[in-house]
Amino acid sequence: MLDDSLKSQLGAYLERLQHPIELIASLDDSDASRDTLELLSDIVQLSDKVTLIERRDDEHRKPSFAIARPGGGVDLRFAGLPMGHEFTSLVLALLQVGGHPSKEAADLLDQVRNLDGKFHFETYFSQSCQSCPDVVQALNLAAVLNPQITHVAIDGATFPDEVEARKVMSVPSVFLNGEPFNQGRMDLAQIVAKLDTGAEARAAEKIRTKAPFDVLVVGGGPAGASAAIYAARKGIRTGVAAERFGGQVLDTLGIENFISVQHTEGPRLVAQLEQHVREYDVDIMNLQRADALKQVGDHVEVTLASGATLKSKSVILATGARWRQMNVPGENEYRNKGVAYCPHCDGPLFKGKRVAVIGGGNSGVEAAIDLAGIVSHVTLIEFDSKLRADEVLQRKLRSLPNVRVILSALSTEVLGDGEKVKGLVYTDRTNDTSHTIELEGIFVQIGLLPNTEWLKGAVALSPRGEIEVDAKGQTSMPGVFAAGDATTVPYKQIVIAMGEGSKAALSAFDHLIRTSAPAEQGAARAA
Template identity: 65%
Template sequence: MLDQDLQNQLKAYFEKLIYPIELIGNFDGSKASTELRELLTTLATLSDKVQFVEGTDAAALKPSFTIQRVGSTEQVSFAAIPLGHEFTSLVLALLQVGGHPARISDELAQQVRALDGDFAFETFMSLHCQSCPDTVQALNLMSILNPRISHIAIDGALFQDEVTQREVMAVPTVFLNGEFFETGRLSVEQLVTRLDANAGAKAKDAIDAKAPFDVLVVGGGPAGAAAAIYAARKGIRTGVVSERFGGQVLDTMSIENFVSVEYTEGPKLAANLEAHVRHYDVDVINAQRVAKLIPSETEGGLHTVELENGAQLKSRTLILSTGASWRTMNVPGENDLRNKGVTFCPHCDGPLFKGKKIAVIGGGNSGIEAAIDLAGIVDHVTVLEFADTLKADDVLQRKLASMPNTAVIRSAATTEVLGTDKVTGLQYKDRTTDESRTLNVDGVFVQIGLLPNTRFLKDVVELSPMGEIVIDPHGRTNIPGVFAAGDSTTTPYKQIVIAMGGGATAALSAFDYLIRTPVADNQHQAA
């Protein structure tokens, strides 16, 4: 199960273990149990600080296992064979239970330890999901730091009955003390904010107390990361405020056109970007959404960025790299049934629809690729395309046509997603006849492109008719001292490498602005 190279890497990791740990396995007669037993047995051979033990808990999910520090309460659990995207979660859990410190600020760790209450978390995840590891790793870490927090990561593909019973239709889906808690990627910061009623106020006070920046980057995707690195290397005070570091890259399955790297995956690239940014003296303010931009009234003055929690950050220059998010259909039922059958990630949520009928909205490359992937899992896939022809590459269209459990409906305008607690179908209008028709499906995968995250900039910064930030070749917007880069701008070709170049350009332009623009009198007063 683990090849020799991987075993050698794990041996090196296990040298970082401070305390001995036990792998307590719970098995039944299934093939999955046999595979899990093999994995745990192999792990135990790689270090004298790792021991495999047969579990005796009759009520435990099977197969499952717990990683526990010997003689202590630190532990995490998996009802899964955590390979694939969750292999990193496994390695981190082994190391952290074994005493290796996590990369988390002392302040945030103390917030976790101070949480008052008993919190039993369960995360339903998929080994193919790129969003799941962040949530799993955050909750695993919290359960290690605070003995009143427990967590088990459950592979939905292994426990289909649990998935059906709890009506899990998207991953990651988190339950707290047996009740639905949240879906989607969650960070430690976000979880603490949800669990600690005073966390928001504490965060606001800490942010309000920050001194003004020379460069403040709004957004932590490839453009924002590049901008922060280039700015910090100039020796100027640099900050990044981001809702989730990595941005849309975190949802990218595979990357094969990043120059000099033949293949990587979105979460790995995002982690490398953040590590590179943190290598410099950059103040990273994570898990915060920007609500408003208040430009300086005088050139050379301080611009203000107001966050949703009311906190304000000030900076002499701003670099807007807010990226883009999934475009929605904007039809009745879509929002109400999101994560209840309406989803945007075929890789993440596809396994939850095994044996069911689903629809894919969109006939471009992403839509047809999604349909091809899903056809190997679900009972039947119907692609609905608004235009009278598909936009996907011919090779993808031919592949889809060769699959017996697929169909394509052209000139179809989706008008409503049907269902109460979960998706039961959708309605669409035949644009050639104006006839309304119903399609019975259990899931709707929306694949119709991206929209720039610029709504908070409307009537503040010049935007194109598509909502993109209008910039010149230097990354300058229409507001002096405000620059922009990446997928949220009018730069053509939304590609990672282009976004990074745009971020570097914006940072260099911001530095040039700083050295050429006198400091306004009101800035001295504000600082």
């Protein structure tokens, strides 16, 4: 199951185990169970602290296996093979059950330990989903910390009947005590905030007591992280308020154009960004959504959704962007019920089914190519009279026998039966006729929308909703700068966002020097 390279790496990790662990396998005679047994046997051979126990007459899903401590106290389980993106989740679970400490903040770990109640979580994942490991790892850690929390991570491809019965059409999908809890990426802090109803109020109260910052960065993507690092290196008081640290990059699978790094993945890059930011004296306030911006005296005030207000001498807006929606009837109703925005995450759930991809740019054509290897048929729908993707991608697309391309088409409605998608209606723009396609999934890939609605009336925005900035990143409000995908700077790329974030921080520092100098000179003369 594991090649020599993976065995070598895993063996080195297992040397960190502080006490024995047990792998308790629930198996039958299926090929999937044989694969599971092979994986577990490989792990057992790598450490004398790991013991394998086989069971064939219990009531757990088969194949599945628990990672436990002798004598109990931890209840976490994988159903199906945790390979692909989930292999890291398996490694972390082995280490944490074996006593290796987590790197999460101490106060967050205490919050998890103090949660009161019985919480049985089930998470459906796919091995190709880059968003799933965050959820699986967070809930596994919760199960390690709190004996009242249990967790089963389930590979949807191994249990298709279960996926169908529970109407799981998007991963990660999390159930709590048998009821839907969440769909999509969540980290441990977000999960705890949802379970601990008093957490938001306590966080808001803590924020209210903070002294004004010299530079406050709103947003935690590449632009925001770069701005925070450059500001903190100047020795000035720096804060970051982010709804989700990492932003859109967390949803990016392969990154191959980040200069000097031949290949990485979004979640890995975000982890490195956060680690870099935390090397400096930066006050990171995660899970904080900005609601309003205004200038009050010598400070700029940012009001958060919690009601708390942050003050700063300068502000850098780096709120990024999100996937653009079709904005047609049925889209919101069937979101995560057949309407999806991440082909890498949700594609495996549509194996053997018919799907559509909306959008003929690079993202849309890449999605169609990827999905063609999984689903029975792909219909790519493009509004323009030609595809806009790179020619090399178009050639690959044209070579696939199960892909149909429809040009000059306007999507007008998503059809469904109340529970899941059944079809898509589009208008042929060449003759204004309406057509219906029967299908089970729709993947929307039509670009990004800037997260700037909350800034209307505060700073100048372009007709597309982007923050208007000059060559130094200055907005229309003095002391307020902006960077990244939320601005009018063209070409929405990670490397460009990082450069713009750094530039905005340098501009903010220059602003602080220039606005404080007269007061300092006046004070010197008075002395």
